[in-house]
Amino acid sequence: MTDEIANLTGISCQKFKCSARGLLLPFGIEACMPIKLRAVLYFIFLLYLFLGIAIIADIFMSSIETITSKRRKIRYPDPGEKDKYLTVEVRTWNDTVANLTLMALGSSSPEILLSIIEIVGNRFEAGELGPGTIVGSAAYNLLMISALCISAIKAPETRKVKLYSVFMITSFFGFFAYIWMFIVLSVISKDVVDLWEAVITFLMFPLVVILAFLAEKNFFASKKIDMDEEEQTLILTPPERDENGSPRNFRKDELLQFLRDLGQTTNLSLEDKAQLFAAKLSESMHRSRMQYRIQGARMLTGGKSLFLNLPDKLQEIYSEVHNRDSLVVDQRASLVSRTGDEEDTIDPDDHRVLIEFSTTTYAILEREQKVNLKIYERAIKPQPIDGNFPGEHTFGRKGTLSKIEVDDDPRLAILEFASSSYAVLEREQRVTVEVVRYGFVNSVLHFRLDTIDGTATAGEDYVKLSEEFKMERGQQEKRITIHVIDDNQWEPDETFFVKLSLPEGEEVRAKLGSKTIALVTIINDDEPGVIEFEEPITLVKESVGKAEIKLVRVNGADGRVSVHYRTKDIDAVATRDYEPSQSEIIFEHGEISKIIAIPIINDLEAEKDESFAVEIYDPTGGATIGKHTKTVVTIINDDDYKTMANKMASLVQVDMDKLSVTKTSWGQQFQDAMNVNGGDLETAKFGHYIGHALAFFWKVLFAFVPPTAMAGGWLTFFVSLFFIALLTAVVGDVAAIFGCLVGLKDSITAISFVALGTSLPDTFASMIAAKNSKSADDAIGNVTGSNSVNVFLGLGLPWLVAAIYWESKNLPFTVKAGDLSFSVLVFSVCCILGMTILILRRFLSVFGKAELGGPTIPKYICSIIFVFLWLGYLTLSSLQAYGYIAWQS
Numbered sequence: 001m002t003d004e005i006a007n008l009t010g011i012s013c014q015k016f017k018c019s020a021r022g023l024l025l026p027f028g029i030e031a032c033m034p035i036k037l038r039a040v041l042y043f044i045f046l047l048y049l050f051l052g053i054a055i056i057a058d059i060f061m062s063s064i065e066t067i068t069s070k071r072r073k074i075r076y077p078d079p080g081e082k083d084k085y086l087t088v089e090v091r092t093w094n095d096t097v098a099n100l101t102l103m104a105l106g107s108s109s110p111e112i113l114l115s116i117i118e119i120v121g122n123r124f125e126a127g128e129l130g131p132g133t134i135v136g137s138a139a140y141n142l143l144m145i146s147a148l149c150i151s152a153i154k155a156p157e158t159r160k161v162k163l164y165s166v167f168m169i170t171s172f173f174g175f176f177a178y179i180w181m182f183i184v185l186s187v188i189s190k191d192v193v194d195l196w197e198a199v200i201t202f203l204m205f206p207l208v209v210i211l212a213f214l215a216e217k218n219f220f221a222s223k224k225i226d227m228d229e230e231e232q233t234l235i236l237t238p239p240e241r242d243e244n245g246s247p248r249n250f251r252k253d254e255l256l257q258f259l260r261d262l263g264q265t266t267n268l269s270l271e272d273k274a275q276l277f278a279a280k281l282s283e284s285m286h287r288s289r290m291q292y293r294i295q296g297a298r299m300l301t302g303g304k305s306l307f308l309n310l311p312d313k314l315q316e317i318y319s320e321v322h323n324r325d326s327l328v329v330d331q332r333a334s335l336v337s338r339t340g341d342e343e344d345t346i347d348p349d350d351h352r353v354l355i356e357f358s359t360t361t362y363a364i365l366e367r368e369q370k371v372n373l374k375i376y377e378r379a380i381k382p383q384p385i386d387g388n389f390p391g392e393h394t395f396g397r398k399g400t401l402s403k404i405e406v407d408d409d410p411r412l413a414i415l416e417f418a419s420s421s422y423a424v425l426e427r428e429q430r431v432t433v434e435v436v437r438y439g440f441v442n443s444v445l446h447f448r449l450d451t452i453d454g455t456a457t458a459g460e461d462y463v464k465l466s467e468e469f470k471m472e473r474g475q476q477e478k479r480i481t482i483h484v485i486d487d488n489q490w491e492p493d494e495t496f497f498v499k500l501s502l503p504e505g506e507e508v509r510a511k512l513g514s515k516t517i518a519l520v521t522i523i524n525d526d527e528p529g530v531i532e533f534e535e536p537i538t539l540v541k542e543s544v545g546k547a548e549i550k551l552v553r554v555n556g557a558d559g560r561v562s563v564h565y566r567t568k569d570i571d572a573v574a575t576r577d578y579e580p581s582q583s584e585i586i587f588e589h590g591e592i593s594k595i596i597a598i599p600i601i602n603d604l605e606a607e608k609d610e611s612f613a614v615e616i617y618d619p620t621g622g623a624t625i626g627k628h629t630k631t632v633v634t635i636i637n638d639d640d641y642k643t644m645a646n647k648m649a650s651l652v653q654v655d656m657d658k659l660s661v662t663k664t665s666w667g668q669q670f671q672d673a674m675n676v677n678g679g680d681l682e683t684a685k686f687g688h689y690i691g692h693a694l695a696f697f698w699k700v701l702f703a704f705v706p707p708t709a710m711a712g713g714w715l716t717f718f719v720s721l722f723f724i725a726l727l728t729a730v731v732g733d734v735a736a737i738f739g740c741l742v743g744l745k746d747s748i749t750a751i752s753f754v755a756l757g758t759s760l761p762d763t764f765a766s767m768i769a770a771k772n773s774k775s776a777d778d779a780i781g782n783v784t785g786s787n788s789v790n791v792f793l794g795l796g797l798p799w800l801v802a803a804i805y806w807e808s809k810n811l812p813f814t815v816k817a818g819d820l821s822f823s824v825l826v827f828s829v830c831c832i833l834g835m836t837i838l839i840l841r842r843f844l845s846v847f848g849k850a851e852l853g854g855p856t857i858p859k860y861i862c863s864i865i866f867v868f869l870w871l872g873y874l875t876l877s878s879l880q881a882y883g884y885i886a887w888q889s
Contacts, residue, residue: 018740025733035741042738049731050757051301052698053110053724057761058297059705060109060720062661064102065290066713068093095288096166096216099782100209103289104789107765107782109721110758111137112794113728119798121729124805126193126815129732132750132823133758134794135178138787139751139827139873140759142174142834147866148763149770149779150841153853159776160842160850165215167781173208174784175831177791180204182824185817192812198803202796208788255649268317274651275310276318281652282308282659289769289778294661296765301699302691304678306659307772311682414438415447416513417500418477423521426486433498433518435469436477437510445471445510448501449480456494456522461485468503484522488558488589491621494522524622527556531563531587531619532626538633542602547578547633549596549614553587554626561621562586565596565614572610572635577601585616587623600635610635663707673699731757745881747819752874762786776851780838822887823877830869837862 017035018026030038071089093102105112115130153159161167184197214220255277268276287306295306310318415437424431435447451458451465458464463483471478482498498518502510531553540547551563566582567574574580579599587594596614615630658678663669676692677684692699702723706715731754739749769778799813806813841847841854841862848854879885 018737024730026737039738039741042734042741046731046734046738046753046757048694049727049734050760051695053727053731053758054297054300054761055303055695055698056702056705056720056723056727057106057109058294058301058303059702059708059716060724061103061106061290061294061297062663063708063713063716063720064098064106065288065294065661066708067717068098068102068288068290070712094213094216096163096212097209099289100170100212100785100789103293103782104786105793106290107293107762108137108786108790108794109724110728110731111755111790112797113725114732114754114758115794116798116801117725117729118732119802121732124802124813126802126813128746128818128820129736129750129754130798131181131795131815131820132747133754134790135820135823135827136751136755137759138174138178138790139830139870140755141762141783141787142831143866143870143873145759145763145766145783146780146834146838147863147870149766149776150852150854150859150866151863152767152770153859155854155856155859156848157853158848158850159770159773159779159852161781162775162777163216163781164842165218165220166212167777167784169212169215170208170781170785170788171835173204173211173792174787175828175835177204177788178824178828178831181791181795182821182828185815185824186821191814191816193799193803193815194812195800195803195807198796198799198813201792202800205789205792205796208785208792212785255652270648271651272314274648275308275314275655277648278652278655279308279310279314279318281656287769287773287778289765289782291661292769292773292778293761293765295768296763297761299764299768300691300761301695302676302684302688302693303695303699304658304672304680306661308655308659309680309683411440411443411509413440413443413445413510414513415445415471415500415502415510416515417498417518418515419518420515421519421521423523424484425523426484426526429484429486430481431484431520431522432479432481433520434477434479435471435500437471437475438513440509441476442473443509444473446503446506447471447510448503450499450501451482452497452499454495454497454519455492456496456520458496460487461494461522462496462520465498482520488526491524491559493524496520496522526558526622528559528561528622528624529553529556529587529592530624530626531561531616532628533614533616533631534593534628536628536631538631539636540600540633541636542600544600546597546599547635549598549631549633551585551594551596551616553592553594553623557587557590557592559589559621560586561619561623563616563620563623563625564618565616567598568613568615570611570613570632572612572633574612575601577610577635578612578633598633662709662713664709665707666703669703669705669707670700673703745819747823747881748878751823751877770852779852819877819881822880822885823873826873826876830873833869834866837865 033041068091070092072092073087073089075085075087077085111130111133114133118127118130119125149159180201184193184201185191188194188197291306297303298305415435418434418436422431422433433449435449437445446468448468449465451462456462462485465480465482469478469480496519498520500512500516500518502512531551534550534552538547538549553561562584564582564584567578567580572578578601581596581598585594585596598614611632611634613630613632616625617629619625663672672678674696675681677688702720705719705723708716710716735749735754736746738744738753739746766779766783770776770780773779775781799815803813838851841851842849846855847858847862853859876885880887
């Protein structure tokens, strides 16, 4: 071949290195190129081929999605009425069967076809590239994709495998498939694949599908199948249809509810509102593994997204509407957590504590019923001084009387408060308590004052006092000022305690009298205001979505106040014409108006004007109710709303149809192929333009593939499969020649470059599924299934064909174990370790009891372990291939 090229070109060239490695390549012009330049060009060409495979695989997966999404009608017993039946639609394809057959074929088609083409191209002799790619792809899928999916979910969110029985079956066969490969090549018949071994390998493919299907249907479970859960898988309510009879992806009541949630946003056009609702539907709609796989490929190539992307302005509004309910729930939970920890108030029937206290103080406590028993018990207990309690103090106990013994020693002084209760207006901002001394006064005394919360709180209602004071010789009284905080917040009169005690060492010079606890009452003097409706009558259109009724606060705005409101029927009926409401409106300090929003229901029926009332009651925070305690809301019929709603519904359906993977015409395919982001330039990013520019040739070329709407998707299926086979054949040649040029063995090229290139779309697909799906099934649940299918179909089919061929010649089908058996053995060990980690993650709380996500540190530790397992697999396989590790297969 080299001589022929030299003769044709008339140029004396160097030896044409690696010229015999490919089926279709190399080109003759390469003969005179430097080897380094050829290696670089082949590497770039290999990457470009992987890009082309990703695009045609997108079309291939779209055909599979069209095929498996077909539905059929069945008659189903009406659960509401006896002897009646409902006509319902069910999916023709079972999800598990679809994922393990057409879906697995779609995602693994390059690896499978590479193995088949290599054997057929080598005249039914086994090669290293196909089997090596299958093992390398399995290692990358299980280890690297799992690592990325575990860490892709924001902490502390988790994703758990839902169909766990199916996952365990596919996991077992995903491991057993490679053990079986090792047994066939190295144990039963060394370096030979007999016909019966090839038959068993191929027949394991339908066995996996059948067992997984039975597991999904709880065939192996001891518990009884939940029929209610089974009924949920049916579409019991037929889809609504538009004026042309075409089914819609949503129901009218969902659209009306969204408009109510959106509120009266007047600066949005009808098209904007339709986009927002379509985004809501897109986010909540069920997606299959095929759709995630298609989205992964389109992320690489700047193609049209299957997720509705909104412009920045609409995205902000959508996020606000989307988060509104969760914020309300969080606020309510916060309120419950604050009010749920309220301590029990004094109950004389349950708590009887005998204390020496003044009659006035006891009367106040008994009247208000607001001072907590635990707080008062804390007040009469001694306070620690430098972390220690005075030795002579004892704690009062139930059934005993704490009594102070007064010594008749004339040199002993007695200290107590001048009064056991004090009162102060909040605006005065200070209160003075007085400590008096009786008995011996010709000595210097020290005493402590400590404030203790009652219904008033230190730092909010008064400034905490915890200090030691001195009374000089001859001094019989001392006044101490405590500062009160004027917060402009109306609240009931509040109280706190001041406790008198003696420091350690003062007991020899003084004793405490009977008035050792003083009660201070802070009298409120704020003006919370009067609350009333601004207007006694409110008119709204039936199409308004929400009636907004204004409340005003007059004659004062001090503090935080609230008022309750409720709706009452007049001739409008709650739940039919409007949503009944009974709640509380809160005015913060200084706020003078609030809006009550009542959802109005549009039933799209012509009817007379109807009315209901909204009334306010039970004000809090010291506020009172004004003269307008009630407003009458009249709902005016809006005849043009039906036209507007129908128009918006049509716009929504157009937006949803754009997300469909089904293409109806060649014109639509070429339009999507030649435009960035499928023509949606408003939401296109810089990456979309780069991907589109690189993939433009492939997009236009594969736009000639028949649209998926033809022949139910099957025509697209077979034509795109042909293109994948063609590209895979070229990939095999390019990978083999590239490996030869850079000095890599085929087995290493297969488990690294080729495996990584064919698995890249699956990587993006799994990460998208991990973030957007509610379970981990679509992210990692299909990895184990694909790994088993790769062996049973990707090796079983070519082995079966080759074994039959060599059996007809009475010769054995030789498959050298060599590097392959070592690679399989290392992968099997990594598989056991990886699956052990996934199982432990499901059952240990430290990982969040889920396969994916969880607490930050544990999830990253797991991801790092998976990455090191993959790197270890590549390293050990490479060392063995180049003779650094001795291995006898």
